Amino acid sequence: QQPVQSPQAVILREGEDAVINCSSSKALYSVHWYRQKHGEAPVFLMILLKGGEQKGHDKISASFNEKKxxxxxxxTASQLSYSGTYFCGTRGAGSYQLTFGKGTKLSVIP
Amino acid sequence: GAGVSQSPSNKVTEKGKDVELRCDPISGHTALYWYRQRLGQGLEFLIYFQGNSAPDKSGLPSDRFSAERTGESVSTLTIQRTQQEDSAVYLCASSRRQLQDEQYFGPGTRLTVT
Incomplete structure (x- = not known):
């Protein structure tokens, strides 16, 4: 099943903080986060694995609640360059598929 | 080094024609993925290759869709008898080895079926 992302869209002023959530109805092995700017390919942000391992960029932080x-x-401290659509992708144990949510559109304004 | 490349970048075809979309992954990446992205939507998984074999083809929407990979490199996604609902951007991604490695995406092929 497709994970549910919230909010669908958010507008921030430079320097403000935001949280994007991703929720699944199935047990997850990993969660992957990507950002896509308009007309461009998605770019990797972070992978969170069951058991606590994380791979990603130093300036990005995320959490993974395995039970929920x-x-x-x-x-944090958003910059104009943070604008884009953020997608979470989820993978269940034993699955090859990465199932993406519909995305959260983030707009950072001066 | 070179990233993932895809060709053509744009393809306009008539309903009922066959199309081939090509993906050149990053050299040395053994895992390759195809996704479809409809306008304003998320990424829809189509197929995953590990080396030249495809352990998971379950995302292919119908038997009109097929994909192959040769030499643990280039992959081709073929859509036969295209329909208007096939119009979308088709994205290819590759990763080093494992399913839990980060995926590097190509620029995509925008397919329009008229």
Whole structure:
């Protein structure tokens, strides 16, 4: 099943913080976060694995609650370059598929 | 080094024609993925290759869709008898080895079926 992302869209002023949530109805092995700017390919942000391992960029932080099958992406002190659509992708144990949510559109304004 | 490349970048075809979309992954990446992205929507998984084999084809929407990979490199996604609902951006991604490695996406092929 497709994970549910919230909010669907958010507008921030530079320097403000935001949290993007991703929730699944199935048991998860990993959660992957990507950002896509308009007309461009998605770019990797972070992977969170069951058991606590994380791979990603130093300036991005995220959490993964395995029991609740939820993940949150934390964007602090936002910059104009943070604008784009953020997608979470989830993978269940034993599955090859990465199932993406519909995305959260983030707009950062001066 | 070079990233993932896809060709053509744009393809307009008539309903009922066959199309081939090509993906060149990053050299040395053994895992390759195809996704479909409809306008304003998320990424829809189509197929995953590990080396030249495809352990998971369950995302292919119908038997009109097929994909192959040769030499643990280039992959081709073929859509036969295209329909208007096939119009979308088709994205290819590759990763080093494992399913839990980060995926590097290509620029996509925008397919329009008229």
């Amino acid at each position: 099958q939820q993940s949150s992406l934390y964007l």
